[in-house]
Amino acid sequence: MKKKIILLSGLATSLLLSGCLDVTEPQRMYYVDGLGIDYKDGQYEIYLQLINFSNVEKSETSNPQAVPAEVGQSKGKTLEEALFKLFRSIDQKVFWGHMTYIIFSEEAMKNKNAISVIDSVLRYRETRYQIWTYCTQDSIKDILLITPILNKSLTSSKLSTPLDTDDQETFVEPVNFRNLVIGLNEPNHEIGIPYVTINKNWETAEERGQDTALTGVGVLSKDGFKGFIKNDAARGTQWMHNRTHRGEITFKLGDNETDYLTTTLEKIKVDIKPLVKNDQVTFEVVVKLNATLNGFKTNVSEEEIKKQIIKEVKKEIRTTYEEALAKDIDIYRLSEHLYRKNVKVWKKLEQDGKIPLTPSSISKLEIDVNQVNSGRKTFTGTINE
Known part of the structure; x- marks a missing residue:
């Protein structure tokens, strides 16, 4: 009786193991x-x-x-x-x-x-x-x-x-x-x-x-x-969505052709609001970000840095937008923003999923630099001239 039990147990075990025979190592x-x-x-x-x-x-x-x-x-x-x-x-x-x-x-x-x-x-x-x-x-x-x-x-x-x-x-x-x-x-x-x-x-x-x-x-x-x-024509895309972790902006300080400053931009937050008036749609864009300085050649004020950052980010966003429009591309997915927030107007204006866009469709572009971190205690240079 014991031999029969052992034999049946072995047979059951072999049947279970046979299920792996067709698996490629x-x-x-x-x-x-x-x-x-x-x-x-x-x-x-x-x-x-x-x-x-x-x-x-x-x-x-x-x-x-x-x-x-x-x-x-x-x-x-x-x-x-x-x-x-x-x-x-x-x-x-x-x-x-x-x-x-x-x-x-x-x-x-x-x-x-x-x-x-x-x-x-x-x-x-x-x-x-x-x-x-x-x-x-x-x-x-x-x-x-x-x-x-x-x-x-x-x-x-x-x-x-x-x-x-x-x-x-x-x-x-x-x-x-x-x-x-x-x-x-x-x-x-x-x-x-x-x-x-x-x-x-x-x-x-x-x-x-x-x-x-x-x-x-x-x-x-x-x-x-x-x-x-x-290349440079694509730089504006990084400032127009919330998934950008980190980027850089380089700009000239004053009138000196060789005096440049690079700032690191982080914590990008973008808000795109469609405005509808007489079946015409425009978009108000607000970009909020923080900036960090890693090094600079001369003394500079925080306000001057903010002013230059705002100028350069606006320029890059506009450049990319206009480059895309020339190829009939809605690079910032403005059509989707209207679709999400006012689908009734979107249905009225859309052509194959897109709404007509022009260079003036972005009616407002606001860049808010929340803070500028100098990386040090002050905005003065490390080495005295």
């Missing part, structure tokens, strides 16, 4: 970290970045000679066809659950090509809404092959973890797939995607290195691509 899979999408000659051209997790382990066990990643390339009439062609040259299962970002070329965002890709990626069961989204005019393959500074793991790169440097400067707001879908589905049906360039500011004793930099936005709408706003 982690070391027998390839892991996707980044995906690049281009569109040429009527075909999707994809770049699949497979990451080497041996460099993600503890430094005592990692292999410094290991290749950080490999990038595969394939073409197809659809994203799925291109991927299946690439699978033919891959010798282990590919896992998509760790994919952290996707990059679109300019051509891939035109003519609704990106919309098709977004839909395909989100329909797959292993992908998530936390995937970061970028665009570029540089070589996608070169971007995917860049190793972060000091040979850090690719999982620590700026593209994989854009929030890690957010407290240093929020020049461009990161956008994930969740933000992307919401932005395209709701008024104004446009969203600015961070624009990536290859940066060559770093080097070692042996060679000059490369890293990625976020230097603007590419604006995608549900109807296709609307254009890029880059």
Whole structure:
């Protein structure tokens, strides 16, 4: 009787264990970290970045000679066809659950090509809404092959973890797939995607290195691509939302052509109020912020600093707004502000989700500098002249 009980117990245990036989062991899979999408000659051209997790382990066990990643390339009439062609040259299962970002070329965002890709990626069961989204005019393959500074793991790169440097400067707001879908589905049906360039500011004793930099936005709408706003022309975007942690303003002091001051701006709070009069809509914008001085060449008053900060922030907000209007872009999502606060008027004025905007649509732009922290006890210089 005891033998029968032992036999039945062993049989039950083996049946329970057999449920794991179809699970692929982690070391027998390839892991996707980044995906690049281009569109040429009527075909999707994809770049699949497979990451080497041996460099993600503890430094005592990692292999410094290991290749950080490999990038595969394939073409197809659809994203799925291109991927299946690439699978033919891959010798282990590919896992998509760790994919952290996707990059679109300019051509891939035109003519609704990106919309098709977004839909395909989100329909797959292993992908998530936390995937970061970028665009570029540089070589996608070169971007995917860049190793972060000091040979850090690719999982620590700026593209994989854009929030890690957010407290240093929020020049461009990161956008994930969740933000992307919401932005395209709701008024104004446009969203600015961070624009990536290859940066060559770093080097070692042996060679000059490369890293990625976020230097603007590419604006995608549900109807296709609307254009890029880059470098200084994009600076106004950081002052027009509450998610900016930190930024800088540099301005000239007095009439001296070489006397400049840089201030750090923090605790940005933005209030946008739509005003309706005779079916005409204008917007009053109030931006509140704090400023910190890290160093300056000459004695300067707090009032003078506030005056210059207000002047420069206004200038940058206006410059970006007018640059966007020239491309028919509602860069500050003013249409959405009207939609949220007065949907009746929005329904009357909207055209495909957007309301007509002009340079004078921002009727009031007020910048309030709550406080200026000198970083010291006074606003006098450290060294006496």
